Amino acid sequence: EKLSDPSELLRHVHRAARARVGRYAADLEAAVAKRTEELARSNQELQSFASVVAHDLRSPLLTISGYCEILKEEFGPLLPQGAVEYLEQITMAAGRMGRLIDDLLDYSRVGRGRDPMRSVDLHVVVEQVRANLDAAIRDANAKIEVDRLPPVRGDQTQLIQLFQNLVGNAIKFRDARPIVVSIRCETEGAMHRFAIADNGIGIDPKDFERIFHVFQRLHGKEYPGTGIGLALCRKIVERHGGRIWLESQPGRGSTFYFTLPAADPRPDSAG
Template identity: 40%
Template structure:
């Protein structure tokens, strides 16, 4: 309920606003002070307006209350505030007991509010202290009553004094004891909580430390991987570049030999030369495609916005000789304008269309290119009615140098689909195959839509 009075929050010292438990205590203390002020003002106004003659110490009370309020507000200390309120209660209610019957007064018993308040607001020590003070007051009253006969009630008996002393002390012990146990339990709980919190935070720290270390080592490994990957690409590029050189010499001079020494070389010799030239040609295209493969993902390749219709058209015209000789029908959907690395996506279309034609024995092969879009990707499909690929090989065909047929049956290096996969990977897409033996093969691949133009 106290929480619902917003004006209280205004008076809470800043120091106590930090923690919720302190804030709650401050609210209780402030509401005590508020009630005192209210009682004081209302009773004063009542006395004045109703002309009641009273010797209640309004001035002193107001002064005390103001002092306590100011003390609490400016020091922001719950200990000072709590103790001060205990003093105030003892003074006000205790002084009432002087007039209303000393040891036998109910007011004296009401003074128990003081130690309880101290317990709740200023802590256990203050609570015990003020309990002892109250007991001490009881004893003083008792001694005054029994030893010196200074009594506040006419005709009181010794037995009555004993009875009131015992009742008083027992009541104080009972109430304050209960509060003490309660407070004790609470602090224990709080201590346990604090301990758990500490342990947790230690655990947390060590966990964070571990994560940090792991992240660091991961970053290192990543950097190393990147470096070795770059090195490898650099190496592949340089190697395939430089391998072409001696190969050219072999190829050209074997041919020159054939050309210039025609008369001296017989048919067997010519077939040997053909084998040599064939080997050189194949090795050359292997190197060429390795070079292409190593170039995928090299830095400095620009993502551009291109009309795919043009890209595919160009590739189809590169293949026109083959298309005409095998009487192929290539159907192409109207394709979109997308962001990609044009040369490389061109390479993917080239390889897939070429495969569709190459692995096809029908009289009139067809290759169909379609596309659709999802919110994030462009999806393209290249469908042929060729020989198809067995299920068990459908995963492997993307591996480097993987071939399913002898080179005498179908030419090729086994790099084409690896290039496709690598290119699509660099375009944050995926490549899938859907094929049935004898019916045909469809390759599906995707390209992420919002590739950033560098």
């Protein structure tokens, strides 16, 4: 069809362009929907795989630990001291592997979230963390200072994990000084910025990024752990749309900062 009128030609080109863009948009939407479905299926398969592997690994670990305890209880007096020490090392190694499996399961589940996003009272979260870490707090004679904390929108179970990992690390990585941990907050628009500071052993700036990766540990056996805790913290914070970073110097303590979304002022609804 020959079009001589410039305005009609322009309208024809516009209609053709809109039709082509519409087809591209439909194709892109279909591709995104397909990819989203594939990712959701992949995540579900990953979690199922992690659960099965964890179960299959945990069962033999319990068996190993159980038989070690039986050997110590029934044959301990007959065993040389070296054999008893070997049994204790096996039991401790099985315990470390059990904790590693639990941490890996927690890490694999973060993206899916077991609780809905809702308004969360962080003072309730902190009190739960205090209860969970009560033995460690008493053993270290640690002082936990908490400012007034605003409510946030989040997954309460994961926020307990987040605060517990950071406060637990502050207590664990200490020197001979009395440990003091402070939890503060500043509002930054739609996000709140939190800071958990301590006066512990500190971290070299060259290791700031490394410590947020899975299985990365900076210290030896004097500080037990699986190397997953801070990676889990980053994943939780990012799932909530925030970010996490730190400031520290060796021997001068550490301050971990992270942002979380402010609670919706409207009546809460799950979702």
